[in-house]
Amino acid sequence: DSGVTQTPKHLITATGQRVTLRCSPRSGDLSVYWYQQSLDQGLQFLIQYYNGEERAKGNILERFSAQQFPDLHSELNLSSLELGDSALYFCASSGRGDFSGEQYFGPGTRLTVT
Amino acid sequence: GESVGLHLPTLSVQEGDNSIINCAYSNSASDYFIWYKQESGKGPQFIIDIRSNMDKRQGQRVTVLLNKTVKHLSLQIAATQPGDSAVYFCAEISSYFRASKIIFGSGTRLSIRP
Numbered sequence: 001d002s003g004v005t006q007t008p009k010h011l012i013t014a015t016g017q018r019v020t021l022r023c024s025p026r027s028g029d030l031s032v033y034w035y036q037q038s039l040d041q042g043l044q045f046l047i048q049y050y051n052g053e054e055r056a057k058g059n060i061l062e063r064f065s066a067q068q069f070p071d072l073h074s075e076l077n078l079s080s081l082e083l084g085d086s087a088l089y090f091c092a093s094s095g096r097g098d099f100s101g102e103q104y105f106g107p108g109t110r111l112t113v114t
Numbered sequence: 115g116e117s118v119g120l121h122l123p124t125l126s127v128q129e130g131d132n133s134i135i136n137c138a139y140s141n142s143a144s145d146y147f148i149w150y151k152q153e154s155g156k157g158p159q160f161i162i163d164i165r166s167n168m169d170k171r172q173g174q175r176v177t178v179l180l181n182k183t184v185k186h187l188s189l190q191i192a193a194t195q196p197g198d199s200a201v202y203f204c205a206e207i208s209s210y211f212r213a214s215k216i217i218f219g220s221g222t223r224l225s226i227r228p
Contacts, residue, residue, distance in 0.1 A: 090158070
């Protein structure tokens with residue numbers, strides 16, 4: 001158990017809909033990272049927040065957004081969903097502000113868009 | 115859990131033998147590298163990291179080698195055990211002023227023969 005929790009574990013929704021994925025980092029970790037893992041594109045970095053502020057941005061679509069709240073939990077919002085958004089979404093946390101050192105990954109949310 | 119990368123290259127190793135997993139990275143400016151292990155149905159797990167000013171780093175039963183000349187990274191696992199069965203992938207990180215970029219390799223599936 002990494003100490004990172006993600007909800008929900010599974011999500012099935014229709015094209016055009018909007019969903020919110022939730023992540024609670026390990027106690028004391030200030031950074032939260034969001035990743036997308038699909039069969040065709042592998043693991044891709046989406047976005048990082050550090051202590052409530054956006055720190056780094058990767059291949060995140062404009063239809064996706066994220067935020068980190070004062071209690072350090074984070075939400076990833078996916079809107080106008082397309083079939084190609086079906087993937088595993090992981091969040092990870094660390095005590096660092098960059099990508100160095102160990103990131104602790106949550107169990108993931110499996111999103112299926114039908 | 116969902117299978118990650120159904121068509122990944124597979125390395126089959128006899129239990130007790132050493133495993134060598136290779137990764138070619140793309141950016142000569144990448145200055146930090148990480149190896150991850152991902153078991154079926156779980157999030158990635160940090161194994162070992164190495165900075166670009168090093169060419170070798172050892173951990174518990176694992177060694178990472180970095181060859182910057184040919185942009186190649188390898189992970190050596192000594193005395194491979196059944197619990198080592200997983201997908202392994204590398205990540206390259208390039209750090210820029212107030213920004214970083216992380217790219218993951220596609221992964222190699224390690225299979226252990228009894």
